[in-house]
Every structure is written in structure tokens, then in C-alpha cells.
Amino acid sequence: MTESLRPESDEQVREVVAWAVGEEAPLEILGRGSKRGLGRPLQTQRSLDLSGLSGITLYEPEELILRARAGTPLAEIEAALAENRQQLAFEPMDPGPLLGAEPGGGSLGGLLACNLAGPRRVKAGAARDHFLGFEAVSGRGEAFKSGGRVVKNVTGYDLCKLLAGSYGTLAVMTEATLKVLPAPEKTRSVLVLGLEERAGVQALSRALGSAHEVSAAAHLPAEIAARSAVAYIRDAGASVTLVRVEGTGLSVEHRCRALRAELADFGETEELHSHNSATAWTEIRDVGPLLGKGEAVVWRLSVAPTQGPEVAARLRAELAAQAYYDWGGGLVWLAVEGSEDLGTDDGGEAAVRRALGSGGHATLIRAPEDLRARVPVFQPQDPAKAALSERIKSGFDPRRVLNPGRMYAGV
Amino acid sequence: MKMPDPDQVIIARKAEIAAALREIVPGEGVIVEEQELKAYESDGLTAYRQVPLIVVLPSTTEEVSRVLAYCQENEVKVVPRGAGTSLSGGALPLADGILLGLGKFNRILEIDFENRCAVVQPGVTNLGITKAVEHAGFYYAPDPSSQIACTIGGNVAENAGGVHCLKYGLTTNNLLGLKMVMIDGTVVEVGGKHLESEGYDLLGLMTGSEGLLGVVTEVTVRILRKPETARALLLGFGSSEAAGDTVAAIIAGGIIPGGMEMMDKPAIHAAEAFVHAGYPLDVEALLIVELDGPEAEVDQLIERVSEIAKAEGATTLRASQSDEERLTFWAGRKAAFPAVGQISPDYYCMDGTIPRHQLAKVLTRMTELSSHYGLRVANVFHAGDGNLHPLILYDANTPGELEKAEDFGSDILKLCVEVGGVLTGEHGVGVEKRDLMGSMFTETDLDQQERVKCAFDPKALLNPGKVFPQLHSCAELGRVHINRGQLRFPDLPRF
Numbered sequence: 001m002t003e004s005l006r007p008e009s010d011e012q013v014r015e016v017v018a019w020a021v022g023e024e025a026p027l028e029i030l031g032r033g034s035k036r037g038l039g040r041p042l043q044t045q046r047s048l049d050l051s052g053l054s055g056i057t058l059y060e061p062e063e064l065i066l067r068a069r070a071g072t073p074l075a076e077i078e079a080a081l082a083e084n085r086q087q088l089a090f091e092p093m094d095p096g097p098l099l100g101a102e103p104g105g106g107s108l109g110g111l112l113a114c115n116l117a118g119p120r121r122v123k124a125g126a127a128r129d130h131f132l133g134f135e136a137v138s139g140r141g142e143a144f145k146s147g148g149r150v151v152k153n154v155t156g157y158d159l160c161k162l163l164a165g166s167y168g169t170l171a172v173m174t175e176a177t178l179k180v181l182p183a184p185e186k187t188r189s190v191l192v193l194g195l196e197e198r199a200g201v202q203a204l205s206r207a208l209g210s211a212h213e214v215s216a217a218a219h220l221p222a223e224i225a226a227r228s229a230v231a232y233i234r235d236a237g238a239s240v241t242l243v244r245v246e247g248t249g250l251s252v253e254h255r256c257r258a259l260r261a262e263l264a265d266f267g268e269t270e271e272l273h274s275h276n277s278a279t280a281w282t283e284i285r286d287v288g289p290l291l292g293k294g295e296a297v298v299w300r301l302s303v304a305p306t307q308g309p310e311v312a313a314r315l316r317a318e319l320a321a322q323a324y325y326d327w328g329g330g331l332v333w334l335a336v337e338g339s340e341d342l343g344t345d346d347g348g349e350a351a352v353r354r355a356l357g358s359g360g361h362a363t364l365i366r367a368p369e370d371l372r373a374r375v376p377v378f379q380p381q382d383p384a385k386a387a388l389s390e391r392i393k394s395g396f397d398p399r400r401v402l403n404p405g406r407m408y409a410g411v
Numbered sequence: 412m413k414m415p416d417p418d419q420v421i422i423a424r425k426a427e428i429a430a431a432l433r434e435i436v437p438g439e440g441v442i443v444e445e446q447e448l449k450a451y452e453s454d455g456l457t458a459y460r461q462v463p464l465i466v467v468l469p470s471t472t473e474e475v476s477r478v479l480a481y482c483q484e485n486e487v488k489v490v491p492r493g494a495g496t497s498l499s500g501g502a503l504p505l506a507d508g509i510l511l512g513l514g515k516f517n518r519i520l521e522i523d524f525e526n527r528c529a530v531v532q533p534g535v536t537n538l539g540i541t542k543a544v545e546h547a548g549f550y551y552a553p554d555p556s557s558q559i560a561c562t563i564g565g566n567v568a569e570n571a572g573g574v575h576c577l578k579y580g581l582t583t584n585n586l587l588g589l590k591m592v593m594i595d596g597t598v599v600e601v602g603g604k605h606l607e608s609e610g611y612d613l614l615g616l617m618t619g620s621e622g623l624l625g626v627v628t629e630v631t632v633r634i635l636r637k638p639e640t641a642r643a644l645l646l647g648f649g650s651s652e653a654a655g656d657t658v659a660a661i662i663a664g665g666i667i668p669g670g671m672e673m674m675d676k677p678a679i680h681a682a683e684a685f686v687h688a689g690y691p692l693d694v695e696a697l698l699i700v701e702l703d704g705p706e707a708e709v710d711q712l713i714e715r716v717s718e719i720a721k722a723e724g725a726t727t728l729r730a731s732q733s734d735e736e737r738l739t740f741w742a743g744r745k746a747a748f749p750a751v752g753q754i755s756p757d758y759y760c761m762d763g764t765i766p767r768h769q770l771a772k773v774l775t776r777m778t779e780l781s782s783h784y785g786l787r788v789a790n791v792f793h794a795g796d797g798n799l800h801p802l803i804l805y806d807a808n809t810p811g812e813l814e815k816a817e818d819f820g821s822d823i824l825k826l827c828v829e830v831g832g833v834l835t836g837e838h839g840v841g842v843e844k845r846d847l848m849g850s851m852f853t854e855t856d857l858d859q860q861e862r863v864k865c866a867f868d869p870k871a872l873l874n875p876g877k878v879f880p881q882l883h884s885c886a887e888l889g890r891v892h893i894n895r896g897q898l899r900f901p902d903l904p905r906f
Contacts, residue, residue: 006904016903022893052904062659063766063797085665121606128615129584140891144859145852150764151577152798152836154570154619155844155851156878157860158583161615165607182665205525211548211639213704251708258705304526304604330526330605361609379609384597388866389610395862398891407610 002028002045008052010135010143010174016048017172018141020401029168029403031071031107035114037099039167039406040377041369050109053174056080058149065132065149067177070109077108081180089181090126091118091281097288098298098366109173115165118285119216119244122208122327128164130179136163136171139397149177162392168403169411170396184215184246189277190259191270194238197221197309201329203266205305207243208328210262212255216244217328218284224324227290228283230276242272244281284326287333287365291322296335297347297367303360305329314355319348349375378407412459412842414876417507421487422464428487429465432509435477440515442466451510454495454502455557456843458759458813463490463504470515472590472598472628478511479626480596488872489594491622493533493565496557498760499841501569501621501877508875513564516628519543526604528587530631533564537571540632549634552579555837556745564627570619572837574670574744577795578703579635581837583618588631591617594868604631616863621839622874624867641669641703642713643737646720647694647727651675654696655770657723658794661700664719666712668795669703672744675774677789678751678802679743685750688743691727698794699740747791748802755787755804759816763827764836767797776826777801784819786812798836799827825850840878848880862888 005027007013020027028047030036050071058067061084068077074092081087092111096103106116112134117126124130133147146159163170192203200219207214218241225233225240233240243263245255260269272280283289291298303311308329315321315334323334336348352362361379364372381389386408393400393411405411421428425443432441442448443465453460464487469475482489488508495502504510516532519540523529524547529540537558540551554573555561561571566582567589579585588602601617602608617624648654654673661668674682674697683690690697698720702712713730720728731737743750751758765773774790781788787804801823805816824834824844828851834844848857857879864871865885875882 008904012903021891060766060768062663063768064662065766115607115612125580125584126607128612129580138859142855142859144856146856146860148764148831148833148851150766150798150832150836151796152572152581152764152793153833154837154839155833155835156840156848156857157863158570158615158619159860159863161583161612161618162863164615165612170611182662182667185665202525205527209524209527209549209636211636211705213638247705247708248711250711251705254707255705302605302607304523306525307604327606359603360605361607363609381610384593384599385601385610385613388593388599388613391866392611392863394889395866396859398889 002047004047004049006049006052013048013053013172013174014137014141014143017137017139017401021139021141021399024399024401026401026404029172031110032073032105034096034101034105035099035110038095038114038365039372041373042403042406048172050107057175061086064151064180065177066180067149067175068108069175070107070173072108074106074108074111075104085183086180087183088130088178089120089124090130091120091285092116092127093118093285093287095286095365097286108176112164112173112176113166113168119218119281119326122217123215128161131160131164131176132179133177134160134163134173135175136173138171139399139402147177151179167406169393169406170402172402186249186252187244187246187274187277188252188256189242189244189272189280190256190263191232191272192241192263192266193236193268193270195241195267196239197312199266200239200241201306201309201325203241203263204243204328207259207263210259212245212259213247214243215246216281218242219325219329220290221324223322224290227292228280229289230272230280232270232272232276233280242280244277290324291333291335296337297371298365299334299336299348299352299362300365301332301334301352301356301360301362303330303332303356307359308332311355315351318351321348346375347371381408412846414505414842417505421507425464428485431481432465432467432478435481436467436469436474440468440470451492451495451504451512454497454500456498456500456503456841459500459503459842461504461506463510464507466510466512468512468515472592475592475626475628476596476598479592479594482509482872483594483596483870486870486872488875490874491568491626493562493568494536494560496561496565497569497839497841498762499835499839499843501839501841503842505876511626513562516564520629523604524549527634528604528631529634530629531563533567533627533630534562537561537563537566544634548637550637551632552585552635553582556748563630563632567618567627567630568620568622569837569839572798574672574793577671578667578669583615585633586614586618586630587633589614589617589627590629591625591627593625594873602631621841621878623864623878624873638669638703640706640709641701641737642709643699643701643731643740644713644716644720645727645729645740646698646700646725647691648696648698649694649724649726651696651774652771653724654698655767657698657720657725658767660719660723661716664715666716668700670699670701671795672699673697673792673794674744674747675790677787678747678791681750681754681789682743682747685753686742686746688739690743694726699744744791751789751802751804756806756808759803759805759820761801761803761820761823762798762835762838763824763832764796764798765827765830765832767794769830769832773799773826773830777823780819780822784815786816786819797832821847842877845878846880858883858888865889
């Protein structure tokens with residue numbers, strides 16, 4: 001039975017961590033718990049729940065910044081931004097449905113700790129690229145801050161980058177400031193039908209290398225496309241390659257035409273307008289709708305875009321797996337099916353690492369707890385980087401009280 | 412500015428150290444003659460000078476690794492240097508340290524258009540990357556004003572910006588991978604042609620670390636397709652408030668220009684006298700707003716921004732009708748620093764960032780400070796992102812004026828912090844702003860930063876004396892303070 005501590009002030013957070021340091025009592029750090037199933041399972045008796053630290057504390061649309069307490073629901077932030085026709089440009093995925101939780105359950109702190117991103121990553125970056133400053137409590141039980149509330153800032157080390165994607169292993173954020181951006185007036189997508197995977201990624205490379213400011217680029221093989229809620233995609237009966245453009249109405253129409261001309265030699269093209277386009281990109285972003293609600297183990301591979309189809313082909317030679325591509329081919333979402341039957345009880349881990357070779361990294365995103373305890377969830381690091389990670393961890397959390405082992409054993 | 416006391420023992424060992432380094436870097440790669448060392452005595456912040464003990468110019472990662480391993484073993488300090496264009500003294504040498512110049516790392520290793528990236532050595536200039544890819548219609552986005560000379564290695568160390576970063580990001584947003592050498596000689600590769608790296612974001616941490624954590628020997632950058640078109644508006648206003656309101660209204664209107672630059676009256680006059688860009692001289696503030704992207708969109712947005720500027724009372728409004736005219740609009744802004752150099756024997760360039768709505772307040776206070784110190788100031792401002800470059804005019808030959816300019820500069824930076832901004836937007840802390848760090852950070856904040864340094868360089872041999880006001884020993888910083896005993900939060904909600 002774990003005990004959940006739910007502080008309501010920054011000072012209470014500091015007290016809890018200071019106590020944990022003294023008792024050497026490790027804590028599981030939670031924003032709102034929506035991504036609890038991500039990473040290596042923890043062996044902690046207590047959780048530090050930040051849902052009591054909630055609320056937007058500063059939002060200045062004309063300054064493009066928003067500051068909120070770490071436990072603020074992401075949904076609340078997105079609603080406030082939408083009222084001012086703004087958005088988080090990195091389009092954070094909602095992993096809830098994929099992990100079996102309700103959609104829309106995440107917090108600001110969790111979003112940053114996991115460095116979430118979505119299809120617009122290719123153009124606008126990830127959470128790390130929009131993370132301007134924070135207040136936090138280190139694993140020494142000390143309150144500290146880094147960064148600021150302005151976009152351009154090189155005063156001291158960029159600890160925002162270090163905390164983004166650290167899965168709560170370095171510090172407990174209590175408040176964070178983000179850069180926000182205007183939402184596009186209009187969105188459309190151009191589809192190319194029936195391309196095999198390598199040709200699909202070539203089409204994406206051409207679109208992303210064009211002057212048409214493509215904001216997302218994905219390829220769905222036929223069996224994945226068939227699961228889409230968008231009729232055009234579901235009923236295509238073929239693979240679907242998608243590129244998205246955003247901007248003012250006139251510009252979007254003009255660029256869609258230009259892209260269709262530019263991609264015409266690949267095959268038949270179609271266009272998706274606002275609603276259908278939005279639905280398709282939400283499915284691609286959140287993965288759950290496309291890789292099914294079944295028991296399959298899901299991996300996320302980040303590779304050089306042109307390597308995506310090569311890696312997937314190597315994997316399919318070894319495993320029963322399905323894959324689709326975002327980020328112009330650079331993000332491969334992979335579902336490994338029936339791994340028990342195949343006698344591979346590692347969820348395809350060995351095959352995934354082999355297929356990657358030395359370029360890129362893979363993370364086990366959805367798997368039963370025992371599998372996440374058994375195989376490396378994050379890409380194993382070489383000895384030099386592993387040692388460096390341990391020393392960084394020791395600087396922030398010498399007694400290993402914050403999410404110990406969430407990413408790597410010993411970290 | 413006090414630098415750490417030079418270690419006389421190391422200085423006495425100069426010949427021995429030089430001999431050992433020559434074993435690693437053959438031929439002319441090790442410089443010991445006073446006359447030749449003098450070329451390296453300062454960077455772009457010329458008020459500070461120090462001849463280094465020895466200059467080493469390696470040309471391979473292997474050489475860098477062996478040099479650093481030797482320095483770690485012998486406790487010799489190391490100052491890395493790219494082109495030496497730092498405006499904060501980031502590459503200021505040490506009397507008891509070697510200067511590690513990376514100028515020989517000047518090759519472009521690979522251009523990969525399909526994956527939209529280039530792999531380059533750190534001594535390649537910023538503009539050199541764009542030159543290498545522009546034949547295919549690509550470019551490298553961050554464009555610091557020193558881009559002809561500054562190197563990508565230095566850009567990584569300082570997280571360099573430029574006039575386009577509101578839309579296209581800083582160096583940190585345009586990198587994919589690094590190869591770097593740690594002080595013990597270990598070579599570490601971070602990232603690659605893929606996005607993000609496994610584990611902690613070392614790529615993000617290294618960027619802007621001012622040469623304190625490691626020496627970069629290879630950089631993978633993102634390259635972008637050049638926008639289809641770019642057009643600029645030249646807008647004049649009767650007050651800096653009106654110009655500031657226009658900037659706010661443009662952004663509130665959902666428009667992110669490719670560049671948005673403001674100049675105040677002294678800067679406008681200096682620039683106009685220097686390059687004759689056709690700037691109006693009867694205005695208090697000038698805005699250059701550049702919109703880039705697909706042609707249909709740019710024409711539409713030029714109209715919208717014009718409407719906004721008119722509504723805010725612009726007294727001058729010109730939209731570029733050709734690329735030549737657009738470049739003329741920019742000519743004055745791009746030459747603003749040398750132009751100010753024409754009207755004053757010396758100038759001191761500051762680099763604070765402020766929340767944009769504080770601009771009028773900051774400018775008013777700066778005018779007061781200007782009369783207090785009896786020194787003129789001209790302002791150029793990356794208006795989109797709040798990065799302010801006040802240029803303080805002084806004469807180094809007048810006794811006491813440099814000190815007065817520095818005090819004036821410190822007051823401006825403290826003011827930036829006071830209104831919610833920061834000490835440096837893109838030039839770095841270096842030696843220049845080191846002693847002001849306490850105005851922005853508490854001791855706990857700084858200790859936590861220094862612990863990051865300890866993870867990389869426990870003996871503090873890489874670029875010491877920069878960024879941090881005082882270096883604690885890593886042993887001291889590593890201690891854990893424990894309050895064992897009572898659970899001190901009886902009222903905490905538990906579930």
C-alpha cells in the first residue's frame with residue numbers, strides 16, 4: 001500500500017523532499033498520474049502528488065508566455081490558450097488513451113518531465129524548445145530556479161533542457177513558464193495514396209524540403225490507415241502519405257495546390273480540409289487510435305527520417321510488427337504483436353536495438369509492468385554517457401529519492 | 412573584474428608543458444612566443460586582455476582528446492576558442508592556462524538534404540554553413556550579426572541568436588547532434604541525424620554552456636529550405652511607446668514576423684549617417700518588420716501589419732517592393748554597431764532581455780541613467796523577443812570613462828532583471844556579467860548550476876573564471892544537508 005502525499009504549497013513540496021532525503025525514503029513524483037505507466041516501474045512506498053499545485057499564474061498573450069503551477073491540468077492550459085487563439089506549438093501528444101488512461105488527463109509538469117511533442121515537432125520542436133523557466137525543488141530538498149520568462153536568455157546553464165525529458169529524476173518542478181504561439185487560422189492536408197513505405201518517406205522528404213512550410217508529415221501503411229476515423233483515409237484501401245500546411249486561408253489553399261503539383265509524380269493526391277485534417281493528425285499524434293487498443297507492446301523509435309522504413313523492414317524480418325511513420329519518417333511507432341507466441345519474452349527489445357544499429361534510439365512506451373521491469377525501457381547508454389548521467393543525477397539528487405530508476409537503474 | 416590568481420607553479424612549467432603538447436600536436440600547432448600569443452589576448456570584448464600561457468591548435472578529435480587528458484592529469488586550465496568574436500569575454504585567455512583554438516576544424520563533413528541536416532566541424536563559420544547549402548535553396552537559420560566570422564562551435568557554446576529567432580529559434584533549437592570531448596579526454600557523441608537523444612538532454616545542456624563543460628569537435632545542424640519570399644516594412648513612430656504597442660498588436664494579431672527590429676533616435680541617426688538607408692530622421696523610433704514565407708501569405712500579412720501600424724499612429728510606412736529595397740531597409744540596422752562606432756571613439760554593447768511591455772519604462776530609466784553618468788546611449792532592440800542592445804558611447808582615452816560605461820552597463824542589466832528580464836539574451840555571461848549573476852540568481856540557484864559543472868569537470872579546469880562569480884569546490888557542493896527526524900508536515904493532505 002503506497003501513501004500519497006499531496007502538498008498544496010511550494011514550501012510543503014520542499015518539506016516533503018527534505019524529509020525524504022533525511023529518511024532516504026524514495027518518492028514517486030506525479031503530476032496527475034496520467035503517464036504513470038511510462039518508464040521503468042518504481043519500488044517506492046510513497047508518492048508525491050502535485051495535483052494540489054494547480055492554476056495558471058501568468059498569461060500574457062501579447063508577450064507569448066504562460067506560467068502555471070506544475071500540477072495544472074493541461075486541458076485547462078489548452079482551453080485558456082484557445083480563448084486567445086493561441087496554442088502550444090509543439091502539439092503535445094496525449095498518451096492517456098495509449099496507456100489505457102482517460103484522454104486529457106495530463107499536467108504541465110508531466111508534459112515537461114516527459115518532453116512531449118506531436119507531429120509539429122518537425123517544424124516547431126518539442127516541449128524542450130518552448131520551456132523558458134521553472135521553479136523546482138531538487139533532490140537535496142532545496143528550492144531553486146532556472147531560466148526566466150523571456151524567450152531569449154542565455155544567463156547560466158539551460159537547466160530547462162536538462163529537466164525536460166528527465167522523467168522527474170532530477171527535481172520536482174513546482175512552477176514552469178512556457179513560450180506559446182498563435183494558433184493557425186487554417187489547416188489542410190495533402191494526401192498521396194498507395195505509396196510503398198520508402199516512396200512514402202521520399203515524398204515526405206520532398207515536401208519538408210520544399211518552400212511550402214509543411215508543419216507535419218506522416219506515412220500510414222494500408223493496414224494502419226484502415227483504422228482511421230477519417231473516411232477518406234480509412235476507405236482508401238491503400239497506404240496514405242500525409243503532409244499538413246497551416247496559415248492564413250489564402251496561403252493554405254495556395255500551398256496545397258503547390259504541394260499537389262510537387263508530389264504529383266508520386267501518385268494520386270487528395271486534400272483533407274479543416275475537420276478531417278485535425279482528426280487525422282490527432283490520431284497520428286496520440287497513437288492509440290491507430291495502433292489499436294489491444295495487448296500489443298508499443299515502441300517509439302527516433303531515427304534519421306530516411307532510415308525509418310529501413311529500420312522497420314529489418315524489424316519485420318524478425319517480428320510480427322506493424323509500424324507507421326511521423327516526423328517525415330524519423331519517428332516510427334511500432335506495435336509488436338503476439339510476442340509471447342513467438343517465444344520472444346522481451347517485447348521485441350533485442351530485435352529493436354539490433355534494427356536501430358548505432359543511429360537513433362528506441363523507448364518502450366506501452367508494455368505490462370513486468371516487461372518494463374525486465375528489459376531496458378530507454379535506449380541503453382554507452383559507459384561514458386551512463387557515468388555522466390549518474391554524476392548529473394548525483395548533483396541534483398544524491399540520495400536517489402526522486403523517481404529512482406524510472407529511466408535507468410542507478411539514475 | 413578579478414580573475415582567479417594565476418598559478419605560478421604552472422607558469423614556471425611552461426616549457427615542459429609546451430614540450431608535452433608538441434608530442435600531441437605537431438609542428439606549428441603549439442604557440443609559445445609572446446609576440447604570436449598576443450594575437451589571442453582578447454576576444455570581441457576588447458576591454459579585457461590577457462596573453463595566454465600557450466596556444467594549442469589541434470586539428471583532430473583525437474588530438475583534442477589527448478590535449479585535454481594531459482591538462483586534466485597535470486591540472487592545467489583550458490580556455491576553448493572559436494573565432495574569438497565573443498562579446499562577453501567568453502574566450503578571454505588565462506595567464507596560467509592554454510588557449511585551445513579550434514580554427515583548424517574548418518571542414519564541412521556531410522550535407523544530407525534528404526534528412527535536412529549538415530555535419531560540420533566547429534571551426535566552420537555560421538555563414539559558411541549557409542554558403543555550403545544555398546545552391547540547393549537551403550540555409551542555416553540562426554544568424555548572429557557576426558555570422559561572417561563567428562564559428563558554429565562558438566555559436567553552440569553561446570547559444571547564439573540573431574534577428575530571426577522569434578520565428579526560427581536560437582542555436583539550441585537548430586541542432587541535432589554533437590561530438591564532444593570531456594576534460595578527461597573521453598569522447599561523447601550526443602544525438603545525430605534523428606531528433607532528441609536518449610537519456611538526459613545533453614545537447615540542450617551543452618548549448619550555451621560557454622565552454623565550461625566540454626569541447627565540441629563536431630556539430631550536426633538542421634538546415635531549412637529558404638522561404639519563398641521575404642518583404643519588409645519600414646515604420647516610423649513619434650514615440651517608442653507607439654512602436655512598442657505596434658509590436659504587441661502584431662503578435663496579438665497572430666502574426667510572427669521573420670524579423671522585427673527597433674531602433675531609437677540616436678541609433679537611427681548614426682545608422683543613416685553611416686549607410687544612407689533612407690531612414691526618416693524626424694521619428695523617435697523605427698521598426699523594421701520582415702515577413703517571410705509563401706508569397707501569397709506574405710503579401711496578405713504585409714497588408715495586415717500596415718493596418719496595425721497605421722492604427723497605432725505610424726508616421727512613416729514603406730513596404731519593400733523589391734528585394735533590393737528590403738535589403739536597403741536592413742542595411743542601416745545591420746550596420747548599427749559600426750555606425751555608432753563612427754560617432755564615438757568607443758562603445759560598449761549590452762545584451763539584456765526584458766518583457767516587451769516594459770520597454771517604455773526601461774528606455775525612460777535609461778535616459779535618466781544616461782544623464783546621471785554623462786554618457787550617451789543608442790538602442791537597437793530585437794523587438795519580437797525583447798532582447799535589448801543598448802550601445803553606451805564613451806572614450807577609453809578619457810580617464811575613468813570605461814569604468815563609468817561599465818557601471819552604466821551594470822545598472823542597465825540590473826534594471827532588466829528588476830522588470831522581469833534577464834542579464835543576457837544572446838552574448839553570454841562570460842567574464843563580463845559574471846559578477847552580476849547574484850542579481851538574478853540566489854546562492855542555491857547558482858550552487859545547483861555549479862553541481863552540473865562538477866559532473867563534467869570536477870577540477871574546474873575548463874574555462875574557469877567565467878559565468879560563475881565564485882567557484883566552490885565540488886566536494887563542498889556535493890555535501891548533503893540533512894534534517895533527520897520529525898515529519899514536519901502534519902497538515903499535509905494524504906491519501
